[in-house]
Amino acid sequence: MENLRAPELFIDKDGLWYADGVLMINKEIIKLFASHLKKDGHKKYHIDWQNHLYPVRVEDVPFFVPSLTGQDGQLMIQLYDGRRFPLPSGNIIMKNNIPYISLFWQRDTRLSRPSYAELCKNLIERDGHYFIKYGDNEWLVEEIV
Numbered sequence: 091m092e093n094l095r096a097p098e099l100f101i102d103k104d105g106l107w108y109a110d111g112v113l114m115i116n117k118e119i120i121k122l123f124a125s126h127l128k129k130d131g132h133k134k135y136h137i138d139w140q141n142h143l144y145p146v147r148v149e150d151v152p153f154f155v156p157s158l159t160g161q162d163g164q165l166m167i168q169l170y171d172g173r174r175f176p177l178p179s180g181n182i183i184m185k186n187n188i189p190y191i192s193l194f195w196q197r198d199t200r201l202s203r204p205s206y207a208e209l210c211k212n213l214i215e216r217d218g219h220y221f222i223k224y225g226d227n228e229w230l231v232e233e234i235v
Contacts (some may be wrong), residue, residue, distance in 0.1 A: 099123070099137070099146040103200070105154020105170035117172050124171035127152055129195050151190065153199040158208055163225045167191075167205070177229070182209070182222060184233040 097109035107114040107123065114120055127146065128138045135152055137144040146152070154170040158177065165177040175193065182201075183190045189201040189209075201209070213231070214223050220231040 096144050099144060101135075101146060101148045101152055103150040104202075105156070105200070121171045121173060124153070124169070125173070129198075151198050151200050153193055155191075155199060155201045155205045157202070158205045160224065164227070165209070165224050167193075167199075167201075169199075177224075177227075179227070179229070181230045181232045184231060185235075189231075 098111070100108040100111075102108065107120050123137050123146075126137045126139050127135055128143075129135055129152075135146040135148050137146060155167045156170055158165055158167045160166070166174050167177050168174050178191060178193055180192050183192075183197055185197075189206045190197045191199045191201065193199040209222050212222050212224050214221050222229040222231065
């Protein structure tokens with residue numbers, strides 16, 4: 091039996107997945123890969139699948155939020171891979187005018203411009219700081235250099 095070579099996997103800054111340089115379009119496979127994505131202690135990513143590790147190169151961060159909605163009194167983010175989660179607690183980090191949140195690891199998720207614009211509909215200012223306020227929840231918008 092011949093050993094097959096694993097494809098070279100890559101996630102670009104907009105959350106698009108590539109295998110050997112070809113854009114992946116099958117959402118079920120992308121969701122499967124993304125749900126098995128792990129990060130090691132050296133800030134490297136891999137898919138942990140059936141006792142094998144498959145490296146994944148990541149241009150910026152591994153997760154991307156193209157949209158978010160309000161549902162049952164909470165903000166829900168939708169990842170590029172199709173999974174939905176409540177907007178996690180913690181700060182919204184602005185780095186080079188790009189918004190990030192921490193979903194699984196610190197600053198691992200980038201918000202699209204439309205999703206951030208939707209969040210900013212709930213922007214408030216208090217004591218010189220900006221917050222996203224939705225229901226009883228607040229997220230500090232923090233700029234880092």
